[in-house]
Amino acid sequence: MVPADLGSEGTLWTWTIQSFMPKTPYHTDETPETFTPYGVGYVELACGLKVESRLRENTPEQLTIGMPMKMEMITVRKDEEGTELLTFQFCAAEEQH
Amino acid sequence: MDVAIVGLGMHPFGRTPTMSGLEQGAAAVREALADAGTDFKRMEFAFGGSQDSGNADSLVNLLGLTGLQFTNVANGCATGGSSLNAAYSAIKSGQYDVGLVVGFDKHDRGAFNPQPADWGLDDWYGETGLMLTTQYFGMKIQRYMHDHGISRETLLRVAEKAFRNGSLTPTAWRQTALSWEEIDNAPMVSEPLNKYMFCSPAEGGCALIVCRADIAHEFHPRPVYLKTAVVRSRNYGSFEVFSPAQPPEVADSPTVTASQAAFELAGVGPEDIDVAQLQDTEVGAEIMHMAENGFCDHGEQEQWLADGVTEIGGRLPVNTDGGCLANGEPVGASGLRQVHEICVQLRGDGGARQVPNEPKVGYTHVYGAPGISGVNILAR
Numbered sequence: 001m002v003p004a005d006l007g008s009e010g011t012l013w014t015w016t017i018q019s020f021m022p023k024t025p026y027h028t029d030e031t032p033e034t035f036t037p038y039g040v041g042y043v044e045l046a047c048g049l050k051v052e053s054r055l056r057e058n059t060p061e062q063l064t065i066g067m068p069m070k071m072e073m074i075t076v077r078k079d080e081e082g083t084e085l086l087t088f089q090f091c092a093a094e095e096q097h
Numbered sequence: 098m099d100v101a102i103v104g105l106g107m108h109p110f111g112r113t114p115t116m117s118g119l120e121q122g123a124a125a126v127r128e129a130l131a132d133a134g135t136d137f138k139r140m141e142f143a144f145g146g147s148q149d150s151g152n153a154d155s156l157v158n159l160l161g162l163t164g165l166q167f168t169n170v171a172n173g174c175a176t177g178g179s180s181l182n183a184a185y186s187a188i189k190s191g192q193y194d195v196g197l198v199v200g201f202d203k204h205d206r207g208a209f210n211p212q213p214a215d216w217g218l219d220d221w222y223g224e225t226g227l228m229l230t231t232q233y234f235g236m237k238i239q240r241y242m243h244d245h246g247i248s249r250e251t252l253l254r255v256a257e258k259a260f261r262n263g264s265l266t267p268t269a270w271r272q273t274a275l276s277w278e279e280i281d282n283a284p285m286v287s288e289p290l291n292k293y294m295f296c297s298p299a300e301g302g303c304a305l306i307v308c309r310a311d312i313a314h315e316f317h318p319r320p321v322y323l324k325t326a327v328v329r330s331r332n333y334g335s336f337e338v339f340s341p342a343q344p345p346e347v348a349d350s351p352t353v354t355a356s357q358a359a360f361e362l363a364g365v366g367p368e369d370i371d372v373a374q375l376q377d378t379e380v381g382a383e384i385m386h387m388a389e390n391g392f393c394d395h396g397e398q399e400q401w402l403a404d405g406v407t408e409i410g411g412r413l414p415v416n417t418d419g420g421c422l423a424n425g426e427p428v429g430a431s432g433l434r435q436v437h438e439i440c441v442q443l444r445g446d447g448g449a450r451q452v453p454n455e456p457k458v459g460y461t462h463v464y465g466a467p468g469i470s471g472v473n474i475l476a477r
Contacts (some may be wrong), residue, residue: 017285018232022226026224027223052227058160065239
């Protein structure tokens, strides 16, 4: 195996929205009351590889197949020692109007 | 030696709080044996499975300790298809004359609750909220609608047809037709699919008695012949559930390869099929599977649904019993329900949902995670 730099930008290949709080194994600091819907999509990178990811955008109006996307890091939760656990997600690369 | 189906049994799908999944399987077997005019002692072999309701071979405790070969099958959504495939081979090879295929299940309410480790994935995938089959189904039809010009109206038409057909099917779980508005306004689950566009886990049992074609009339006056039974797994690049990444080239799904193999082995083509069961885990699946099974071109579904081609009175009736949408999906039994319904239609016993003009050739297609597909072609 050889590491490959895939970059951190791409275009939205497909998407959906997670509108209700998932059951376990979902594990964040949210409660059903504080749960915020999130987008889920595949982002097509320049090499053609598509990466599945959470999306910051979470309404149909904000999401269109083919729109430019960029990666960012978000906090999933804090563990017992208070350390922030991070994951990646994608968001719109351009300001939306 | 050709293979015939001579006994049909079903325990109604839905919710039966008083019976275990295993008991529902046994009820289906008893009905199938009675339909074939025979008894459990005559069965030389059995293939069967359930996902959540225990070992199929413990059915012998309820049906009789006859010493038959009983093989448990665990193949996810294709459990029924794989069981029938195994029975087909057992008879085709000359090893056995008559046997049983059975599937049953009893799932908890709500969506399935898969664990990443069972799928070869790390914990982060589930913890961050990607371990939901509903997301995959939403994303697959979303891309398909974009690529092939399928409208939301077409999604609604499939749901409307499913519940209308379910209302004509005494063994269906959902027996109430739903209006366009009810479906249209249902709560969103995973864009673009709402509550009435998804099937739910359920309960039920289904059983078939299969035998050598040359002794079929000993059991039933109207045997249905199993022309071929094919199961295929995925190829590299097919877009499947629980995939953290997807290769650049999107390959055909296993449905395409299973379907092509089945048509070739049976010596018939899509134009010869009079009635079909296509996996409808959600409405998008039925739409995509119409093309993946070779019945129409990608995008043609838009016109087919508008013209009612897949209605009971149409040119290619699809899911005449309401499919998974109206019957729910007890995983172990679901693929066999499809075969059961095609046999009912080919016998002419469909009652209020009978396809007109005496259908002769039928088709079933099951599809499931993590990319398996089973196709059967049946004829009378």
